[in-house]
Amino acid sequence: MNMKTTGWIWDERFTTHDTRAWSLPWQEPIDHPEKGDTKRRFASLVTRSGLEQQLVSLPFSPASQADLLRVHTPAYVDRILNPTGPAWSDAGDGETPVGPGSADVARLAAGAVIAACEAVVAGTVSNAYALIRPPGHHAVADQGMGYCIFHNTAVGIRHLQHTGAVARVAIIDWDVHHGNGTETLFYDDPSVLTISLHQDGLYPIGRGKVDDIGAGAGIGANLNIPLPAGSGRGAYVGAFERVVIPAIRRFRPDLIVIASGFDSAAMDPFGRQLLHSEAYRELTTLVMRLADEVCKSRVVAVHEGGYDPLMGPFCGLAVVETLAGRRTAVEDPWIGTVVNLPEQALLPHHDAAIRACEPLLAGVPAGCEPAR
Secondary structure (H helix, E strand, C coil), X not given: CCCCCEEEECCHHHHHCCCCEECCCCCCXXXXXXXXXXXXXXXXXXXXXXXXXXXXXXXXXXXXXXXXXXXXXXXXXXXXXCCCCCCCEECCCCCCEECCCHHHHHHHHHHHHHHHHHHHHHCCCCEEEECCCCCCCCCECCECECCXXXXXXXHHHHHHHHHCCCCCXXXXXXXXXXXXXXXXXXCCCCCEEEEEEEECCCXXXXXXXXXXXXXXXXXXXXXXXXXXXXXXXXXXXXXXHHHHHHHHXXXXXXXXXXXXXXXXXXXXXXXXXXXXXXHHHHHHHHHHHHHHHHCCCCEEEEECCCCCCCCHHHHHXXXXXXXXXXXXXXXXXXXXXXXXXXXXXXXXXXXXXXHHHHHHHHHCCCCCCCCC
């Protein structure tokens, strides 16, 4: 294995964003699905595997108000940072709790992505994984949604562009849900190529269609790859090989960011896809080979969704192991339940979904070949 220097961000403070219990009519309350436990289990597995000792812990600080304002409206930033109403409120969609201390944790998450991006672009580390919460890829300029308060990845990218550290960035979103916030924020921007692989028709309803390709100067720089429910390793690898990789080769970014959600894994309660730890390992390998080719190996993975406390942490470990070019002694105890399912192959309806996306490649804005 080709070993890399991998940056790592995790902090117990991320668990202090309290999403409270869901209080449902006619039933006892249950834990909110976006909670700190699954992220802590992921971090704990990285530690107990021995891998954490091989990673570079990156220092970080909360995003500044100026950082947030490059992405979000002043009214929204002010409402989150300076609440005047009840102790508990919502970021905008009725499903994204904001309570005491939530604003501080949300600023910390966005600041962590800035730090990870800066470290990779500066060459302090080869790549990085930011294990953060709350997630970000559903947040838009004037509201949060889908458990996301600030769009962490967009804040990081705009910071890099503001400082002149990068010009062009490609985002690969493999979260099971469409990255609607990412699409909306960059829809008319040809400097950011956004690629969302998601379960077709899942969330948000009506978003993530193949023909949503960007607007104005950004036409062609937004790619959606909606995959049928029940897609496994073959569908995702096929989509990468036939759409994602050729698109990024054409675009020639300075940095690749992975929106790393593990709710596409087979045991996640919020999706119906069939990925497993070895599939995520393979997808990460493909991204790293591509980054070696087009952007000096620069990859930043930003944690997004993932609500299964059993399989999810092993998927996360596989990604971080691959970024670091190391393999620990940890074995995934859940992979045997799904790895041999027939749906792990590229089936005809998977192939048709990918084929519908292939014509989009011709419209991707072409970047310059790197100097040799």
